[in-house]
Each structure stands twice: as structure tokens, then as C-alpha cells.
Amino acid sequence: MEYILQTSALSKKYKDCKALDNLSMNVPKGAIYGFVGKNGAGKTTLIRIICGLQNPADGTYSLYGKDYKDKDILKIRRRMCAIVETPAIYLDMTAKENMYQQYRILGIPSFDDIDEKLKLVGLENTGKKKAKNFSLGMKQRLGIAICLAGDPDFLVLDEPVNGLDPQGIIEIRELILKLNKEKQITVLISSHYLDELSKLATHYGFIDKGRIVKEITAKELDKACNKSLRIKVSNKEALARVLDELKAEYKIISHNEADIYGDISISLIASKLLQQGCEVLSIQNHDESLESFYINLVGGEDNG
Amino acid sequence: MANLLYADFYKLRKDKLFLLFLAFVTGFCLYKGIVTYSSFLPTENEYMVFPLQEIPIIAFVVSIVTSFFVCTDYSDGVIRNKIITGCSRKNIYLSNTIVTSVIALSMTLAFLFCGIGVVLQKKIPLSIYLIFILVALVTSTVFSAVSTFISTLTTKKAVAAVVCIAVSASMFLATSYVSGELGRPEFNREIATVNGEEYDGFSMIPENSVLTYREYPNPTYPTGTKRIVLEFANSVLPTTQLSAIANIWVNNTDDSIYIISQFSTKGEGDEPIVSPLDVLAVANPIYSLCFSIFITVLGVYLFKRKSIN
Known part of the structure; x- marks a missing residue:
């Protein structure tokens, strides 16, 4: 099986608190990997590490088979994108301006498909409305559209439905399923909303106290759970x-x-x-x- | 790197705070230039004009605009996008440093207008005035480099702005202290005799008396290591250069004298500036350049190790 992300014995400590403790996990290509754990279990810490925002204290991880210390890792990172906790958008810019900005950062010469991407997330008609005036769901969708700017094939979403209303939750869920099915994007999605995850995930990783306690496919889980x-x-x-x-x-x-x-x-x-x-x-x-x-x-x- | 610069300059173009301050500084400098021009109209009263007296505000304006510019990436979370999608931290930091330098340069360039009066009235040759501005331009980049450094490590807009302003103010205070210390005389002088008689130090001295003086070493005169440290600080502090430029003055009744005060990197008293090279001798931007490079290298080093939330 081909893996997009593999971690091996990752550890991270904040002062006296062990955030990650020899964490090992594997995210297969094409999966929607539900990363389940209670608050403070280490989900966001792991996501920050694999996104390059923080360094592990110990252990290693690889993206697309490349170790994170490899000199080519920055090129590999261009194939992934993430929303960590809150969507990363310029609040003082419109949806389109935010998209232009991400295209500039990535060095994409043509802005032609920006409308298409905004349409994909349902933000094609926001006009001159600044992102600061968007609802949380719209911000979340704009965050995903920005993620899609570089046509990534690995999307990391940290608690994407936190604070969303039921309609927003449904929209995000359908968007993730669409991206996975139509664009073959592998998704790592962390959440403690099990109900929501069970409607999406093809694989699960359960984390507790900084350790992966179980990795299981959705089919195996159905059997194990006697759904x-x-x-x-x-x-x-x-x-x-x-x-x-x-x-x-x-x-x-x-x-x-x-x-x-x-x-x-x-x-x-x-x-x-x-x-x-x-x-x-x-x-x-x-x-x-x-x-x-x-x-x-x-x-x-x-x-x- | 080019992509980041492209994106960051676009962000700067949309930065309302930057545009507001730039408009304010430019407007003020134009006003000052015109007022200075009028002040040289023929008059018998002698007075001094300080054409660049307000230039120290650059330090504070740059601190505010830079800290808000850099910290927006943190408050809006966009710094994460940059890192996650494979932009190197070195390039992110350098791009910010370059763009914030442009903020500082554009604000300082506005001070060209302050010279309208003294240049058009031929009180200062254009070449010397431009050298002053050049020194100010280089010096202003130190403030942008320091503010970028603080903002990158602080990440919170308000905190960064306050710290940047406090650091700039501290540098001005340090310059004032260092200049004061270096300006102390090596020897103190006291009256030795009055009309050939030993002076007791208390008696009234009659008018038209003949006085002789004796000198004795000033115990507060900084020597040895203390002097070396003070001279080094005086040279390195960007505020020394800015203060020196702020204190250039010209006299309305004299066509050729323009003088720089004790806030010079030489740490000496008022001296006439007669050629562009004299400017560099009293306010050398090389020190500022070295300061900027040092703080940027240190910033890149620390930013590479910084955990981002």
C-alpha cells in the first residue's frame, strides 16, 4: 500500500507535558483518514509537526516517502495543504483577492481557474465582501479553496466543523467527499465529532495521550463495532x-x-x-x- | 523568494495603515518644506532652521507600520499557509525584511520635501542634502529590520507595536545618555587667581578682573573600556545617526554654514559641514547597514527554530 504520510515514534513535549509520545501512524493514499481523539490528545500537535510549523523532539515522519529532514521536503510540501484550527485567510481581502494572494505565493502564473475553485466551494458570488464579514462556514470553505490553489493531493483539516452550524457541517462534509472522490485528494481530518467522522472516513486513527492506540479501516471498524x-x-x-x-x-x-x-x-x-x-x-x-x-x-x- | 516578494508587495499595496502614514508623513514634510522656504525670506533677525528636525519620528512610524504588517500574517494565520506549502522560513523572513525596508525607505524619502526650503534658498547644496537623506534612508532600514525581528518573534500586533516603539524610544534614550557621557570634558577648569591673587572660590569677583585658570582631570570623564564601549554604542546605535541628522541647522543670515550637533558619531561638538564627505564622517550609515545585517541574520536563525501555532 502506498502511504502519503508515515510517522515513526514522534515525540513532542511542552514544558512538562508530553503532547506526543512515540506516535506512529500511516495515512494511505486516497483515504479519508479520521484522526480521532479528545481535546488535548495531541491531534493538533501532530498536524502542526507534519505541516512543518513545529519540529518534533524525537522520532521522524515522511511525506510521500521523503523524510522530513530531506532537502527536497519543501518541494514535497507543495503537494499538500492544511487548515490548522482556523482557516488562514487575509480578513481584509475579498475571497478572490485571497485566492490571488495564494496563487502569487505559490508562483502560479495563471489566475484562470480561481473562479472554478471558488465555485467548487460555493463562494463564487461573494463579490467585494471582505473575508472578515464571512460566516465561519464561508471562511472555512474559503480556507479550503485556498488550499486547493496549488492542486494538492493531500489535504489536512484540523477540526474543520468546529463552531459550524448544521448546514455548514453538511456543506463541509459534502465538499470533502467530493474532493476525495472527484479529485482523488487524500484527506487527514482530525475531529472529536465521531458522528460526523463516521460519515466520511475510510480509515481511522485513534489517539490518546499522544499515542496512536488503534489504526483501523472503516470496514474493520464496522465489523468491530457491530454497526x-x-x-x-x-x-x-x-x-x-x-x-x-x-x-x-x-x-x-x-x-x-x-x-x-x-x-x-x-x-x-x-x-x-x-x-x-x-x-x-x-x-x-x-x-x-x-x-x-x-x-x-x-x-x-x-x-x- | 520572488513569489513571496510579489505577494508581500501586493499585501503592502492594500495596507491601509501604511498608506495612511505615508500620506501623513508626505503631507507633513511638504508643509515643513514650504514653511522653511518662507522662513528664509529677507529679515534682519537671526535665527536657526532645523530642516530635518522631525526625522526621528521615522523610527516610531516604521515601528508601528512594520509590526502591523508583519503580524497580520500571524493574526490571519497566513504564515501557516506559506510554511505548509513549502516556502522556506529564510525566504519568508527575508521577504518580510525587504518589504518592511521599503516601508521605511518610502517614509524617509518623504523627508526630501522638508529640504525644499533650504535647498531652493541655497542654504545647503543639494548634494549635501541628498547625502543626509541617504544616511537617513540607510538608518531607517535598521528600524524596519529591528521591528521585523521583534514582530516575527512576538507575533501579536499590539504587543509587537508597543515593544517596537519602546525599543526605539530606548535607543534614543541610550543615544542621549551616550552622547552626554562622551561629551564630558576631559579636564575641568576653575579660577586659579583673580588679579594675581589666589582665589578662595567664594569671594565676589570685581568687574574687569584679570583671571587665570587651572585645569584638573574630570573624574567623570569616561576612560578605558568604558569609553571604548560608549564609542562603540555611539557608532552602532541608529538613533545616533538620526539624531545627528535631526540636529543639522542653518542660519538665515549666513549663506554657507550648516552645522551638525554633538549627536554625531564622532561624539564631538558642533562642526561645520562643508562637503558631502563631512556628512559621512559625522553620521556614518555603514554602522546602520552592519546593524541591519546582524539583526536580520539573527532573525532568520531564530525564526527557523520558532514553533508556530
Whole structure:
């Protein structure tokens, strides 16, 4: 497997506090890597280090197979971009001026595709509005557009949905999925919003106290978590009969709700329930298991 | 590096604070130049004109504009974009230093207008006036280099501006102290005899008395290492050069004398300036240039090791 980022035994200390403690992780090419950990676990420190904003105290990391001390690392960095905590934009400039500025910094001679990139993030109609007057979601999207200026193939996003309203969260999520699918951009995304990450990530890395405690693919996680479908029906007994008949693994959780585990055809369940005269009121993915997995992994008490 | 310069100059062009201060300084200098010109109109009263008296404000204006310019990259987070996308820290620092030097140079160039009066009235030859401005230009880059250094390491606009102003003010105070110390006489003089009789130091001295004096070493006269350190500081401090330029004066009734005060790198009293080389002898910009280079090299070294949030 080809890796965009590999770290080996990275350590970083702030005074007496160990921010990273022999951290090793691998981000495969083409992945959306969900970097999960509570506040203060070391997510942002790791991101700052791989972005070259800080140096590790010990250990090493490589980008596209090049060690960070390699003399060519600056050229390699041109293939990546990041938003660390807050989007890096000139607040006193418009969206377009910010884009021009990033193009100048990167030495891109033509400004032709700026409109296209602003359109991609939904900021094509901001006109002369200065970035300081943007909503947080717009700033976040402008930050991503600036990231895309150099056509990177590795995007690092640190807590991109922090402070966003539900609409903003959905917009950012869809944009990340679009960039990953259409432009094959590998994304490393740190968050402690597990719900949100589970809708995006193809790989996960769980960090606690500066260490990676588990790296796992989304498929492996689904299996490990026993991910469930929560179904709400009009007749609990009919549902139990149908699920028994289909030999599904399930758990009745209330007078009209049950969690169904494993891969099972929703349409098949629905049609069988209909035959039993039972109405399906709602079906939804139930992600509580990812949270349980995380809590079990890093210890529940510490993480409230 | 060229890309960074291109981007940073664009940012400077959009910098309202810079444009505001530049307009203010230019307007003030034009006003001063015209007022000075009028002051040389024929009059019997003798008075002195200090054409570049206000030039020390350059230090403070450059401190404010530079700290805001450099720290914007930190407050808006754009410094991260530059580093993440592979710009070397050395180039980022040097680009900032070059652009802030341009801030300092453009502000100082505005002081050309202050000379309208003295040059058009032929009180100072243009060549000598231009040398003064040249020295001021080089000296002003020290303030931009120092402010870039402080702002890069401080990263917060308001804090950086306050520290830069405080450092500039401290340099002026240091120059004043050093000049004062170096200006102390080597020997003190006291009255030895009055009309041939030993003077007791207390009695009234009658008018038209014949006085003789005796000299004795001044205990406060700096010697040895202290003097070497003071002379070095006097030469190196950019404020010495600026103070020297601020203190050039011309007399309205005299066509050819222009004088520089004790704030010269020579640490001596008033001396006439008669050729461009005399200017360099009293306010040598080479020291400023060395100071700028030193502070920039130190800044690059520290910036390379700085953790950025």
C-alpha cells in the first residue's frame, strides 16, 4: 500500500507535558483518514509537526516517502495543504483577492481557474465582501479553496466543523467527499465529532495521550463495532418474527424499536413486515457503536 | 523568494495603515518644506532652521507600520499557509525584511520635501542634502529590520507595536545618555587667581578682573573600556545617526554654514559641514547597514527554530 504520510515514534513535549509520545501512524493514499481523539490528545500537535510549523523532539515522519529532514521536503510540501484550527485567510481581502494572494505565493502564473475553485466551494458570488464579514462556514470553505490553489493531493483539516452550524457541517462534509472522490485528494481530518467522522472516513486513527492506540479501516471498524440499523415499527412482535425468520442479529430496545446488526437487506425486511401487516415508521443508521468503540479503546471515565 | 516578494508587495499595496502614514508623513514634510522656504525670506533677525528636525519620528512610524504588517500574517494565520506549502522560513523572513525596508525607505524619502526650503534658498547644496537623506534612508532600514525581528518573534500586533516603539524610544534614550557621557570634558577648569591673587572660590569677583585658570582631570570623564564601549554604542546605535541628522541647522543670515550637533558619531561638538564627505564622517550609515545585517541574520536563525501555532 502506498502511504502519503508515515510517522515513526514522534515525540513532542511542552514544558512538562508530553503532547506526543512515540506516535506512529500511516495515512494511505486516497483515504479519508479520521484522526480521532479528545481535546488535548495531541491531534493538533501532530498536524502542526507534519505541516512543518513545529519540529518534533524525537522520532521522524515522511511525506510521500521523503523524510522530513530531506532537502527536497519543501518541494514535497507543495503537494499538500492544511487548515490548522482556523482557516488562514487575509480578513481584509475579498475571497478572490485571497485566492490571488495564494496563487502569487505559490508562483502560479495563471489566475484562470480561481473562479472554478471558488465555485467548487460555493463562494463564487461573494463579490467585494471582505473575508472578515464571512460566516465561519464561508471562511472555512474559503480556507479550503485556498488550499486547493496549488492542486494538492493531500489535504489536512484540523477540526474543520468546529463552531459550524448544521448546514455548514453538511456543506463541509459534502465538499470533502467530493474532493476525495472527484479529485482523488487524500484527506487527514482530525475531529472529536465521531458522528460526523463516521460519515466520511475510510480509515481511522485513534489517539490518546499522544499515542496512536488503534489504526483501523472503516470496514474493520464496522465489523468491530457491530454497526446497527435502528428500526421503528408499529408492531414489535411482527418485527421479532421477521428478524428471527431472516436469522438476523438484533436487540429490541423499546416497545416499537430495535437495533439490527450486520449486513441485511432493508427492502427485504420492509416487504416481510408489510406482509405481516406491520408498518415501518423509520429506519436509520445507529452510530452509537463507534462512540462505544472509542470509549472502550481509550477508557470511558477519562473521556466522560 | 520572488513569489513571496510579489505577494508581500501586493499585501503592502492594500495596507491601509501604511498608506495612511505615508500620506501623513508626505503631507507633513511638504508643509515643513514650504514653511522653511518662507522662513528664509529677507529679515534682519537671526535665527536657526532645523530642516530635518522631525526625522526621528521615522523610527516610531516604521515601528508601528512594520509590526502591523508583519503580524497580520500571524493574526490571519497566513504564515501557516506559506510554511505548509513549502516556502522556506529564510525566504519568508527575508521577504518580510525587504518589504518592511521599503516601508521605511518610502517614509524617509518623504523627508526630501522638508529640504525644499533650504535647498531652493541655497542654504545647503543639494548634494549635501541628498547625502543626509541617504544616511537617513540607510538608518531607517535598521528600524524596519529591528521591528521585523521583534514582530516575527512576538507575533501579536499590539504587543509587537508597543515593544517596537519602546525599543526605539530606548535607543534614543541610550543615544542621549551616550552622547552626554562622551561629551564630558576631559579636564575641568576653575579660577586659579583673580588679579594675581589666589582665589578662595567664594569671594565676589570685581568687574574687569584679570583671571587665570587651572585645569584638573574630570573624574567623570569616561576612560578605558568604558569609553571604548560608549564609542562603540555611539557608532552602532541608529538613533545616533538620526539624531545627528535631526540636529543639522542653518542660519538665515549666513549663506554657507550648516552645522551638525554633538549627536554625531564622532561624539564631538558642533562642526561645520562643508562637503558631502563631512556628512559621512559625522553620521556614518555603514554602522546602520552592519546593524541591519546582524539583526536580520539573527532573525532568520531564530525564526527557523520558532514553533508556530
